[in-house]
Amino acid sequence: MKLLAFRIQNFRSIIDTGWHRLSSDNITGLIGQNESGKTSILEGLRSFYDGKISEDVLRSDLSMPEVSCLFSIDDLEIKSILNDKLLPAGVSEQIISEKAICLERIWNEDLSSRILLGGDKVIDLFAQHDKTVALKNAKMEDALSAMLEKKKEAIVAYQQAEKEQLKVETQLDDAKATMNEINKSLRGVKKAEEKKKLQKQMADAKEKVNQIKSLLHEKNLEVQELSKKVQAVSEEAKYAELNREAWHEYHAVKKELDEVFGRLTNLQRLYDHALTEKERRAIQLEMDGVNDRYMKLLKEYEQKRERAIKRRLLAYKILENTPPAAAEKEVEREQPHLDPFYSRLEAGNVIMEHIPEFVMFEDFSSLLPNRIDLEDILSGNIAVEGYKAARNFLEVAGLDEDFFRESNSRILKQKIEKLNKDLTIDFQDFWRQRIGRHNKITINFELEHYDHTHPDKSGFPYLEFWVKDRQERLYPKQRSRGVRWFLSFYLELKAAISHKDFKGKVLLIDEPGLSLHARAQEDVLKVFEHIKEKIQVIYTTHSPHLIDIRKLYRLLAVQRNIHNDENSESVVFDAKSLTSASADTLSPIYTLMGSRLSEQQFIQKKNNIILEDLTNYYYFSAFYSLLGYPSEAFFLPATDVSNVQTLVNLLMGWGLDFIVVADESPAGVKTYEDLKKSVYGNDDTRTREKVILMEGFQGVEDLFSTLDFKKFVLHRRIGIPESNSDFVNDNKLSRTLLASNFLKSVQELKITDFDEETRENIERVFQAISDRLQPAD
Amino acid sequence: MAKEEHLRKELERQRDEITRQRNEIIESIQYASLIQTSLLPPGKVFDKAFPRHFVLFIPKNIVSGDFYWLVSKGHRTYFAVADCTGHGVPGALMSILGISFLNEIVTMRDNLPANRILNLLREMVMKALHQTGDSTEALDGMDISLCIYDKGKNILQFSGANNPLYIVRQDVVIEYKPDRMPIGVSGIEEQPFTNHYIELKKNDNLYLFTDGYVDQFGGPEGKKFKFDPFRTLLLKIASLPMKEQGKILRETFEEWKGDYVQIDDILVMGINVF
Structure with a gap:
C-alpha cells in the first residue's frame, strides 16, 4: 500500500488543507516561509499514524483535529486484508473501482482518537447499511411489542370472561334458591287458585334457571376458549418476553456500571487532589473496593449484553417463522454478539495494520551518540540520548542480543572489526558524495566496559562510536553537525529498508540537512531518489538545493491565507496551482532559477525563446535535441501562460532579444492579442515577427500525432479520439511529469522514430522559430 | 396414453x-x-457524386457486417467499403459504429488526409470498445478501404486497413496494397496508416471490395473464388457500362456459389470517374 494523498483539518494553524496528492514518484517537498504550517503537515501525518496529539495542536475554536489519508490498494489486497467479516454492499466494489482506500483519524475531546474507514461514497454505503439494519430491527421490535400487547389483551379478555362466568353462576344459584322457595310454598298450599298461581311462578322460575344454565354454558365455553387463546399467545410471546427481560437486565447492569464508573472517576479526582497521605490512603482503600465492584459488574455487563443480543436474534428468527428449536441452534452457531459486518471503525483498524509505517526523522533523537549503554539499547530505553540512532546502527549491522553474549573476547573483537569494515564499505557505497574535503569516512563502533571511574556502572558494557577519516578519529559529537546528520540519516534509511518485516515506510523529514553544505544538500536529494522505490519521502525545506527544478510537480507550497498574518490559517497549493502561491513562498524556486542563470545560461543577449510554462519547456528542449538544431536557442519557461507578458517586459527592460511561442488555446490567443496591443501597437505584422502562435494546436502535446503521443509520452495503448491536450486535461494527468519524463527518454530516440504527422508538426514550428532567430556571433 | x-x-x-x-x-x-x-448512402447521393458506378451488396443475413459509405464535402468526395468483425447482428452493430464515426470525423475535421482519417477512426473504435492491447481482450474492429477523390485536382487518396484498392487502367489491374492492420486493436502496436496519392487517368475504373466475394466456396471443386480469377473477371468486364459490370459480377457469383452456402457478406463497389 502506498500513501497517495492526505487531508488535514483543525490541526495547529490548519483549518482544512483539502485533499492533496503526493508526488507519484514518492518524493514530495513542502515549501513555504517560516510559520507557514509546513511542519504542522508533517506532524499531522505523524499523528495520523500514532494517534498522539498534545493540547498544543488544538485550535482556539476547539474544533477537534481530523487527518485523512488515501492509500493505494488492489482487489487482492482488500480481499486478503478484510477477510474476517463482511463489508456492507457496494463498499468493496467502490474501493476496488477507485483502487484506493481512505482512512480517517478523528480525535475526541480527551485527546483519544479513532480510525475510521472513510471516503464520501464509502461512508454513504455504510450509512445506507446501518439504516437498512435499523429499519429491519425497528420492524422486528414493533412486531415483538405487538406480540406482548396481544398477550396482554388476551389475558384481560380471559379475566373479564371469568368474572362474567362467576356472575352468571351467582345468578343461577339465586334462581335455583327462588325455585326451592316456590317449591316449599307449593307443598303447603291447598287452595287451587293459589296453587295454580304458585305453579305458574314455579314454571317461570324453572324457565329462568334453564335460561341461566344455558348462558352459563356459553360463558364456560367462552372462558375455555379464552384460556386456550391465552395459552397460545403466551407461547408465542415467550421469546419476546425473554428478550425484553434480558434487555431489562442488561440496562439495569449498565446503569449500575455507569454509576460505579462515575464513583471511581470521582474518587480518582479526590485522590489526585488529596492533601495528606492519610487522606490518600483512605481514598485508595475505598477506590479498591469500588474497583472490585466495577470489575465484577463489567463481567456481568458483558454476559448480560451477550445474552440480550442472543435473545433478540432468537426472537427475530422466531418472528420469521423459524421453529424455536432450530432457531436456538442457529443462534448458538452464529455468535450474534459478533456483528457479521465490519463497522467503519473495525475496518479502519484492520486496514491501519497494513499501511506503510510513518516515521518522523528527528535530528535530536536520531543523531548518533558518542556512547550508549548496551543495557539501554537492549531494554529499549527510548529516553536515553541517541537511542534511536544507536538502535538503527545495530539493525543496519544486523546485531541482536545474542551477538554480545559471545564470551570469547578475541572472537568478539574480530567480529566487531569485520562488521566495522562491512559497514564502512556499505556506507561509502551508499554515500558516494564527498563530505567536506575527505572522501573516505569510516564508521567504527567498539564494545567497552565501564571501569572503576564509574563506580555505579563498573563492569557494565557500553558501545562507543567513532567517525574516522584519513586524519582523525573523533567521536560523533566532535564531528560537524552536518556529518553527524548525514550519518544518522544514512542509518535511519538503511535500518528502515533492512528491517525484516518491512512493509513500506513514509519518512517525514523536517528541514533535512539544514546544517549541510549546499552540495551535500543536493546529495540528500540524490539519496531520496535512491530510496524512493522503497520509501516515500515527504520533507519540508527552505533550501533551493533540495528542489529539482525539472521536477516541480513534487512540490506543495504552504503559506498563511493572509500574507504576514501568523494567526491566519495555513493553505496548501499543489504543483498545478503553484502560481497562486505568494512570491515569498516560492522564493526557493526563484532562488534556484536565479542561481542557475549564470551556470546554465538561461537568458542570453539574443535568441531567447519564451515559452508558456515548464511543460512547453520540457517538450521544446526535447524537440530541439531531437532535431539536432544547429541554431542557438535558449528556451525560457514562464511559470504560466499568464506570466508570459511579465517575462517579455523583463527582457525588454534588460534590452534582451526574444521571441514568444504560444499555442492556440484561448489563453495562448489572449497572450498574443495582449502582446499585440501592449507591446506592438496593434500591428499584426510586427507581432508575428516576435510571437509565434502555433495554429491548430490547443496545447504543445498536440504537436505529437496521437500514435506518437501514446507511444512515446503516455506509454499506453488506448483509444484517444480527442486531442492529446484534451486527453491529458480530461484525465487530470500531470502535464509537467509527462513532459519531464519525455525529455529524459529523448536521448534514446531519433526524429525518424516519430511518424510523419509528428515530424511535420515539429518541423513546422521549429521552422517558424528558425526564421526569427538571429545568426550566432 | x-x-x-x-x-x-x-x-x-x-x-x-x-x-x-x-x-x-x-x-x-x-x-x-x-x-x-x-x-447507407442513398442511390441519389451516389449518382450525384459518381454517375457511373455500381454497388453489389449481398448480405449473408438480414443485417450485414459489411457497409459502404460516401460523403461529399466541397470538391472532395469521401467513400469507403468496410468489413466489420463477424456478420449478422454483431457485425451490423459494429458497422453502425463505423458509419457514425466516419460521419463524425468528416464533419468535425476538415481536409484530413485518408490515412489520418483511418488513424482517428481506429482511436475512436479503440476507445468505444475499451481496447488497451491487453492480450485477453477481443480483437473486434473492421477492415476498410477509404478513398478521397478531389474532383478539382483529379487526385485520389487511398488508405487501406487490410483491404486493397484495384484500379483497372488500360487492360491492367493496378493493386494499391493496404496496411496489414485493422481498425481496432491487434497483436502489434498501432502504426500510422499509409496514404497513397494517385493521379487518375481517363477511363480508370476503381474497385473497392470486401473479402466475401473472393472467399466464397463453389465451382466444380468447391474451392474459394480467390483473387486472381477476380482480377481476371474485372479486366474482362472493365470496358462495359458500370451497371452491367455489377450485373455480371452478381451472376458470376451466383453461378460460382451454386448450392454452396454463402459464407460471408458480399460487397463490391465499382466507380468510373470520367
Whole structure:
C-alpha cells in the first residue's frame, strides 16, 4: 500500500488543507516561509499514524483535529486484508473501482482518537447499511411489542370472561334458591287458585334457571376458549418476553456500571487532589473496593449484553417463522454478539495494520551518540540520548542480543572489526558524495566496559562510536553537525529498508540537512531518489538545493491565507496551482532559477525563446535535441501562460532579444492579442515577427500525432479520439511529469522514430522559430 | 396414453413458443435491417457524386457486417467499403459504429488526409470498445478501404486497413496494397496508416471490395473464388457500362456459389470517374 494523498483539518494553524496528492514518484517537498504550517503537515501525518496529539495542536475554536489519508490498494489486497467479516454492499466494489482506500483519524475531546474507514461514497454505503439494519430491527421490535400487547389483551379478555362466568353462576344459584322457595310454598298450599298461581311462578322460575344454565354454558365455553387463546399467545410471546427481560437486565447492569464508573472517576479526582497521605490512603482503600465492584459488574455487563443480543436474534428468527428449536441452534452457531459486518471503525483498524509505517526523522533523537549503554539499547530505553540512532546502527549491522553474549573476547573483537569494515564499505557505497574535503569516512563502533571511574556502572558494557577519516578519529559529537546528520540519516534509511518485516515506510523529514553544505544538500536529494522505490519521502525545506527544478510537480507550497498574518490559517497549493502561491513562498524556486542563470545560461543577449510554462519547456528542449538544431536557442519557461507578458517586459527592460511561442488555446490567443496591443501597437505584422502562435494546436502535446503521443509520452495503448491536450486535461494527468519524463527518454530516440504527422508538426514550428532567430556571433 | 398425450401437447406448446420467439426475433432484425439500410448512402447521393458506378451488396443475413459509405464535402468526395468483425447482428452493430464515426470525423475535421482519417477512426473504435492491447481482450474492429477523390485536382487518396484498392487502367489491374492492420486493436502496436496519392487517368475504373466475394466456396471443386480469377473477371468486364459490370459480377457469383452456402457478406463497389 502506498500513501497517495492526505487531508488535514483543525490541526495547529490548519483549518482544512483539502485533499492533496503526493508526488507519484514518492518524493514530495513542502515549501513555504517560516510559520507557514509546513511542519504542522508533517506532524499531522505523524499523528495520523500514532494517534498522539498534545493540547498544543488544538485550535482556539476547539474544533477537534481530523487527518485523512488515501492509500493505494488492489482487489487482492482488500480481499486478503478484510477477510474476517463482511463489508456492507457496494463498499468493496467502490474501493476496488477507485483502487484506493481512505482512512480517517478523528480525535475526541480527551485527546483519544479513532480510525475510521472513510471516503464520501464509502461512508454513504455504510450509512445506507446501518439504516437498512435499523429499519429491519425497528420492524422486528414493533412486531415483538405487538406480540406482548396481544398477550396482554388476551389475558384481560380471559379475566373479564371469568368474572362474567362467576356472575352468571351467582345468578343461577339465586334462581335455583327462588325455585326451592316456590317449591316449599307449593307443598303447603291447598287452595287451587293459589296453587295454580304458585305453579305458574314455579314454571317461570324453572324457565329462568334453564335460561341461566344455558348462558352459563356459553360463558364456560367462552372462558375455555379464552384460556386456550391465552395459552397460545403466551407461547408465542415467550421469546419476546425473554428478550425484553434480558434487555431489562442488561440496562439495569449498565446503569449500575455507569454509576460505579462515575464513583471511581470521582474518587480518582479526590485522590489526585488529596492533601495528606492519610487522606490518600483512605481514598485508595475505598477506590479498591469500588474497583472490585466495577470489575465484577463489567463481567456481568458483558454476559448480560451477550445474552440480550442472543435473545433478540432468537426472537427475530422466531418472528420469521423459524421453529424455536432450530432457531436456538442457529443462534448458538452464529455468535450474534459478533456483528457479521465490519463497522467503519473495525475496518479502519484492520486496514491501519497494513499501511506503510510513518516515521518522523528527528535530528535530536536520531543523531548518533558518542556512547550508549548496551543495557539501554537492549531494554529499549527510548529516553536515553541517541537511542534511536544507536538502535538503527545495530539493525543496519544486523546485531541482536545474542551477538554480545559471545564470551570469547578475541572472537568478539574480530567480529566487531569485520562488521566495522562491512559497514564502512556499505556506507561509502551508499554515500558516494564527498563530505567536506575527505572522501573516505569510516564508521567504527567498539564494545567497552565501564571501569572503576564509574563506580555505579563498573563492569557494565557500553558501545562507543567513532567517525574516522584519513586524519582523525573523533567521536560523533566532535564531528560537524552536518556529518553527524548525514550519518544518522544514512542509518535511519538503511535500518528502515533492512528491517525484516518491512512493509513500506513514509519518512517525514523536517528541514533535512539544514546544517549541510549546499552540495551535500543536493546529495540528500540524490539519496531520496535512491530510496524512493522503497520509501516515500515527504520533507519540508527552505533550501533551493533540495528542489529539482525539472521536477516541480513534487512540490506543495504552504503559506498563511493572509500574507504576514501568523494567526491566519495555513493553505496548501499543489504543483498545478503553484502560481497562486505568494512570491515569498516560492522564493526557493526563484532562488534556484536565479542561481542557475549564470551556470546554465538561461537568458542570453539574443535568441531567447519564451515559452508558456515548464511543460512547453520540457517538450521544446526535447524537440530541439531531437532535431539536432544547429541554431542557438535558449528556451525560457514562464511559470504560466499568464506570466508570459511579465517575462517579455523583463527582457525588454534588460534590452534582451526574444521571441514568444504560444499555442492556440484561448489563453495562448489572449497572450498574443495582449502582446499585440501592449507591446506592438496593434500591428499584426510586427507581432508575428516576435510571437509565434502555433495554429491548430490547443496545447504543445498536440504537436505529437496521437500514435506518437501514446507511444512515446503516455506509454499506453488506448483509444484517444480527442486531442492529446484534451486527453491529458480530461484525465487530470500531470502535464509537467509527462513532459519531464519525455525529455529524459529523448536521448534514446531519433526524429525518424516519430511518424510523419509528428515530424511535420515539429518541423513546422521549429521552422517558424528558425526564421526569427538571429545568426550566432 | 394420457402421459403420451400430455407429452405431445407439451412439445407442441414448446414448438409454438419457439416459432413465436423466432418470428419476433426475425421481425426485430428486419426492422434493424431497415435502419442499417437507411444509414447507407442513398442511390441519389451516389449518382450525384459518381454517375457511373455500381454497388453489389449481398448480405449473408438480414443485417450485414459489411457497409459502404460516401460523403461529399466541397470538391472532395469521401467513400469507403468496410468489413466489420463477424456478420449478422454483431457485425451490423459494429458497422453502425463505423458509419457514425466516419460521419463524425468528416464533419468535425476538415481536409484530413485518408490515412489520418483511418488513424482517428481506429482511436475512436479503440476507445468505444475499451481496447488497451491487453492480450485477453477481443480483437473486434473492421477492415476498410477509404478513398478521397478531389474532383478539382483529379487526385485520389487511398488508405487501406487490410483491404486493397484495384484500379483497372488500360487492360491492367493496378493493386494499391493496404496496411496489414485493422481498425481496432491487434497483436502489434498501432502504426500510422499509409496514404497513397494517385493521379487518375481517363477511363480508370476503381474497385473497392470486401473479402466475401473472393472467399466464397463453389465451382466444380468447391474451392474459394480467390483473387486472381477476380482480377481476371474485372479486366474482362472493365470496358462495359458500370451497371452491367455489377450485373455480371452478381451472376458470376451466383453461378460460382451454386448450392454452396454463402459464407460471408458480399460487397463490391465499382466507380468510373470520367
